[in-house]
Amino acid sequence: MGAVLPLLLPLLLPPWAAGGAAVCGxxxxxxxxxxxxxxxxxxxxxxxSEGRCCRERGARPERLLGLDLSxxxxxxxxxxxxxxxxIVILDLTENPLTPLPNGSxxxxxxxxxxxxxxxxxxxxxxxxxxxxxxxxxxxxxxxQRNPCNSSxxxxxxxxxxxxCAPDGPGLVQCLCDSPFHGYKCLREGTFPMLLFCGIxxxxxxxxxxxxxxxxxxxAKTP
Amino acid sequence: MAxxxxxxxxxxxxxxxxxxxxxxxxxxxxxFFSYSxxxxxxxxxxxxxVSISSQWTPSCLNSTAPELRPYELWNSNHLFPNAEEATLxxxxxxxxxxxxxAVGLFVSGIVGDRLNLRWVLSFGMCxxxxxxxxxxxxxxxxxxxxxxxxxxxxxxxxxxxxxGWPCVVAxxxxxxxxxxxxxVFGLWSACASVGNILGAFLxxxxxxxxxxxxxxxxxxxxxxxxxxxxxGLLTSPKEVGLPELGADEDGGVEEDAxxxxxxxxxxxxxxxxxxxxxxxxxxxxxAIGFFQACCLPxxxxxxxxxxxxxxxxxxxxxxxxxxxxxxxxxxxAEADQLSIWYDVGGIxxxxxxxxxxxxxxxRAPVLAISLLFAIGSLFGYSxxxxxxxxxxxxxxxxxxxxxxxxNMISSAISADLGRQDLVKGxxxxxxxxxxxxxxxxxxxxxxxQYLVSLIQENLGWMWVFYFFILMTSSTILFISPLIVREIxxxxxxxxxxxxxx
Numbered sequence: 180m181g182a183v184l185p186l187l188l189p190l191l192l193p194p195w196a197a198g199g200a201a202v203c204g205x206x207x208x209x210x211x212x213x214x215x216x217x218x219x220x221x222x223x224x225x226x227x228s229e230g231r232c233c234r235e236r237g238a239r240p241e242r243l244l245g246l247d248l249s250x251x252x253x254x255x256x257x258x259x260x261x262x263x264x265x266i267v268i269l270d271l272t273e274n275p276l277t278p279l280p281n282g283s284x285x286x287x288x289x290x291x292x293x294x295x296x297x298x299x300x301x302x303x304x305x306x307x308x309x310x311x312x313x314x315x316x317x318x319x320x321x322x323q324r325n326p327c328n329s330s331x332x333x334x335x336x337x338x339x340x341x342x343c344a345p346d347g348p349g350l351v352q353c354l355c356d357s358p359f360h361g362y363k364c365l366r367e368g369t370f371p372m373l374l375f376c377g378i379x380x381x382x383x384x385x386x387x388x389x390x391x392x393x394x395x396x397x398a399k400t401p
Numbered sequence: 402m403a404x405x406x407x408x409x410x411x412x413x414x415x416x417x418x419x420x421x422x423x424x425x426x427x428x429x430x431x432x433f434f435s436y437s438x439x440x441x442x443x444x445x446x447x448x449x450x451v452s453i454s455s456q457w458t459p460s461c462l463n464s465t466a467p468e469l470r471p472y473e474l475w476n477s478n479h480l481f482p483n484a485e486e487a488t489l490x491x492x493x494x495x496x497x498x499x500x501x502x503a504v505g506l507f508v509s510g511i512v513g514d515r516l517n518l519r520w521v522l523s524f525g526m527c528x529x530x531x532x533x534x535x536x537x538x539x540x541x542x543x544x545x546x547x548x549x550x551x552x553x554x555x556x557x558x559x560x561x562x563x564x565g566w567p568c569v570v571a572x573x574x575x576x577x578x579x580x581x582x583x584x585v586f587g588l589w590s591a592c593a594s595v596g597n598i599l600g601a602f603l604x605x606x607x608x609x610x611x612x613x614x615x616x617x618x619x620x621x622x623x624x625x626x627x628x629x630x631x632x633g634l635l636t637s638p639k640e641v642g643l644p645e646l647g648a649d650e651d652g653g654v655e656e657d658a659x660x661x662x663x664x665x666x667x668x669x670x671x672x673x674x675x676x677x678x679x680x681x682x683x684x685x686x687x688a689i690g691f692f693q694a695c696c697l698p699x700x701x702x703x704x705x706x707x708x709x710x711x712x713x714x715x716x717x718x719x720x721x722x723x724x725x726x727x728x729x730x731x732x733x734a735e736a737d738q739l740s741i742w743y744d745v746g747g748i749x750x751x752x753x754x755x756x757x758x759x760x761x762x763x764r765a766p767v768l769a770i771s772l773l774f775a776i777g778s779l780f781g782y783s784x785x786x787x788x789x790x791x792x793x794x795x796x797x798x799x800x801x802x803x804x805x806x807x808n809m810i811s812s813a814i815s816a817d818l819g820r821q822d823l824v825k826g827x828x829x830x831x832x833x834x835x836x837x838x839x840x841x842x843x844x845x846x847x848x849x850q851y852l853v854s855l856i857q858e859n860l861g862w863m864w865v866f867y868f869f870i871l872m873t874s875s876t877i878l879f880i881s882p883l884i885v886r887e888i889x890x891x892x893x894x895x896x897x898x899x900x901x902x
Contacts, residue, residue, distance in 0.1 A: 285470070338460065338469070352470040361611060362456060363475060370610040375618070383625040390633025394427055398640040 201259045203230035203243075206251035215294060215319075216247040219268045232263075249273050249294075256283055268292040272317040287347040293320040303349015326351050340364040424635055424643065428576045429585070431634050432569040433592045435522060438626045439565040440596025441603060442533050442619040447495075448604040449537075452612035454487035457546060480546045490548065494555050496847060501556045503843035505563030510836020511691055513568045514829040518636040522572070525564025526627030530620040532558045537616025566811075566839050571831035574816035575637040583755030583764065586813035587805075590751050594744040689830040694837055697830070699818050699883055704838045706879035707810045708845030709872040710772075714807040715846035716853045716869065717743055717800075728862055729787050739793055746797035747804020754805045755813055763891055764814055765883040768806045772877050775802035776870050783866035803873070811839055 210217050210228050220226045220233035226244060227236045233245035245268040248257070253274040263269075264286040272294045284290065284302050294317045295301065301320035305311045309322030327343035337343050337353035341364045346352035355364035459476035460469050461483060469475035481487040513521045536554045540546060569592075577585045603622070604615040635641055695701060721743060725736035754771055758764040778799040785792045815838045819831035849872075856865050 338475075346470055350470070353475065354471075355474070362478060363460065365452060365455060366611040367609040370607065370614045370617075375621070379621055379625055383628055386629045387632040390427065390431075390629060394424065394633050394635050394641075397642075398635055399642070 202246060202257065202263045203232035205257045205259065206231050206248055210245075210247045211249060214247050214249060214270050215292060216245040216268055216270050219245050219292065233268075244268065246270070255279075261286065265289055270294045272296055272315075282347075282350060284347040285350055288323070288345055290348065291322055293348070294318065295320065301348070303347070307349030320348070323348050338363065340367075422643070424638070424641060425576055427633065428572060428635060429589065431630055432572050433589055433595070435526060435626055435630055436565055436569050436592040437596035437599055438619075438623045439526065439529070439562055440593050441600030442530070442616075442623050443498075443562070444597045444600030445604045445615050445619045446537075448601055449608060449612040449615045450488070450491050452608060452615075453537075454481070454484050454491060456541070456612065457481050457487045458484055478546065480548065494551065496850065497552060498555050498559045499843060499847035499850065501559030502563050503840050503847060505560035506567065506836045506840030506843060507691070508560070508836070509564040510567035510833040510840075513564065513571060513832030513836070514689065518568045518571055518832065519631065519634045521564050522568035522634070523627045523631035525561050525568070526630065527624050529558055529561035529564075530624035530627065532561060533616055533620040533623070538613040538620070541611070541613035563836075563840075567832035567836040570812055570815055570835040571819065572634065572636050573812070574820055574831045574835075577816075579817060579820070581759060582813045582816060583757075583759040583809065584752060585755075586816065587748075587752035587755030587808060590808035590812045591748040594748060597744070598741075689833055691833065691837075694830055694833040697818060697821065697834065699821075700834055700837060702879050702883055703810055703814055703818060704841035706876045707807070707838050707842040709876040709879065710803070710807045710810065710845075711842035712845040712849030712852075713869045713872050714747075714803055716849050716865075717803070719850060720853055720857075720865075721796075724862060724865075725792075729792075731789070735789075739789060739796070742793045742797040743800035743804065746800025746802075747808060749797075750801035750803075750805020751808035751812075753801075755809055758809070758813070761891075763887045764809065764817065765880050765887045766891075768809065768880055769877055769884050771802050771806045772873055775799065775806070775873050778802050779866055779870050779873065783863060806876075811835075811842065815839070 208231070210220065210231055210233060216233055220228060223233075223244065225236050226233050228234075231247045232243050233247075235242045235244060243263045243266050246263050246266050247270045249270045250273040253271070253276055255277060256279060260283075266287070267289050269287075269290060269292070274296060276296055276299055278299060279302055293301065294314065296317050297313070299318070301308050301311050301318055303326075305320075307324055307326065308320045309324055310320075312319050312321070323345065325345045326349055327345060340356050340359040341353040342356050343351050344354045355361075358367050360366050457478055457480040459479055459482070481490065509521065509525070532554055536551065536558065540550070573586065573589060574582075600619060603618050607614040607618050638644060718740075721740040722736040725731050725739060731739070750771070754767050758767040761767065778795065778801075782792075782795045782799050785795050815835040816831065818838070819834035852868070853865055856868055
């Protein structure tokens with residue numbers, strides 16, 4: 180029964196929940212008792228668990244808080260992981276993981292607690308985290324540092340009109356400064372379309388009428 | 402007796418002033434701004450090139466820096482891999498435009514003479530505005546970027562834009578007689594420069610909202626101009642019952658003293674009768690054919706001369722800022738501003754030389770003398786010291802002697818040729834002739850852009866100036882038969898006048 184439920188879940192859930200459910204059903208069973216994810220969820224009010232996930236109860240759109248992928252025979256990160264980018268806590272222990280490619284946790288800006296097997300290091304390097312501790316057979320990486328503020332080697336330079344913003348552990352992105360927007364932040368403000376159309380229309384109309392009245396009214400069309 | 406009739410209008414400005422009505426002023430302004438707006442939308446394109454090429458490319462990467470994120474914001478557009486290729490493509494669009502513009506000029510002149518000039522001009526302005534809107538605004542709004550689509554649109558734009566010049570010159574030629582034409586057209590040919598300034602101004606005002614709005618604004622204003630032209634332009638004095646200018650009033654003297662001028666004089670004396678009686682026949686004058694127009698005296702020679710001269714003139718427009726920043730190391734914005742002096746010289750030159758040619762009643766000798774000075778000023782300019790004021794002065798002088806004659810050939814002389822006495826029977830030749838002259842000139846200009854870049858890369862700037870001198874000399878060579886003829890006529894005329902006195 181426990182093995183069937185995760186397979187059925189995607190079918191039973193409404194479409195808006197399907198994305199989260201795919202990751203949650205990636206590994207069999209519920210959140211393991213005693214894992215950091217279970218502890219975290221127990222400490223937070225208003226959460227419920229679904230498969231390997233822990234999420235806010237009744238929040239729409241669904242917001243995942245924690246994900247327990249421990250003991251899941253993962254060699255690499257599951258492809259649907261990006262859908263869980265909002266999670267706060269992630270457990271990857273007891274998996275035969277190979278070193279993770281740079282940028283695996285792109286967009287995981289809320290991630291505050293991450294457990295990875297000892298064979299790996301904390302994503303983004305230990306500099307990207309406030310606190311790295313050994314926890315049994317795994318590393319516990321806690322508290323993301325904001326790489327934009329670091330004055331070290333990664334003094335990040337964004338192009339004109341854009342500013343650096345954190346984008347996951349050890350990762351940065353460049354977002355447009357306030358009045359700028361659009362591709363490469365090239366645009367500033369919004370074009371006063373109504374004003375422009377109004378003025379141009381009024382001028383065209385009045386000039387056309389004026390000129391028609393003074394010039395073409397008595398014209399003999401050949 | 403022929404002479405009293407033609408001498409009556411001799412003082413250049415009297416004919417102009419006495420015939421000037423509010424219709425003349427409105428026509429002058431409407432045609433002036435029509436062509437200004439067409440030129441403004443071309444200028445917009447060259448002023449937003451940096452923004453466009455930045456929109457078409459991913460952010461530049463040096464291999465060491467990590468890629469900018471998020472991907473959608475910085476790297477999602479891969480129309481061109483880098484800014485250099487985008488610039489090359491934009492340069493290619495310029496060339497495509499010039500060629501299709503040149504081809505279009507030959508066609509639209511013929512079309513303009515056969516259909517109503519007002520419709521053709523209005524249609525040309527509105528449709529080319531739509532094409533510019535598609536090119537710059539709609540593709541950006543829909544995020545549809547495609548090289549072939551851009552090329553096709555720019556070919557169409559060249560063809561549609563080419564309706565402008567022959568039509569406005571033809572309308573001006575209908576309203577302003579040969580007597581004051583040199584002066585009026587000299588003043589009027591400032592429209593291209595005014596258009597450049599207008600385009601640069603409009604583009605710089607809205608560029609911060611995105612390049613698509615620069616296109617949107619110029620296209621909308623051009624469209625509005627087309628609508629206003631449709632409702633307000635009188636293509637010829639006969640539309641409001643004013644006396645139509647016959648074939649050019651004093652053209653008879655130029656051709657042969659024996660030609661019957663009586664018909665011409667009658668028309669001038671009781672024009673109203675003439676226009677009413679003759680409406681049926683005059684309203685549908687047979688338009689002249691392309692080859693007939695080519696065979697009109699002076700058309701081929703002036704076209705060839707203009708091809709050489711427009712080559713030099715356009716090279717100055719396109720390459721001057723680049724030359725200044727490349728050769729003297731001046732900043733690009735400063736070089737852009739400085740190059741306005743060439744335009745200023747051209748406008749003043751066109752007006753003053755036009756005035757002189759009106760007084761003399763001969764244009765070719767004025768052109769020749771101006772072009773001789775042009776060779777000298779080109780030589781001087783190529784040796785200009787690295788000083789902005791001195792350079793600006795020599796530049797204005799060069800503009801005076803090159804831009805002036807160039808403006809005169811493309812406007813006043815085209816109008817002279819299209820309204821000369823031989824055309825009188827089939828009077829709709831103006832747009833066709835203007836199209837031929839300007840079309841040949843544009844082909845020269847298009848080829849010239851290519852040659853200048855070739856010469857500059859392989860031989861250096863000094864040879865570019867020698868090339869300009871060679872082209873200016875060829876211009877003189879092409880008009881020399883006309884000079885000989887006009888001087889002969891001038892002497893002949895003087896002798897006749899002495900006989901009558």
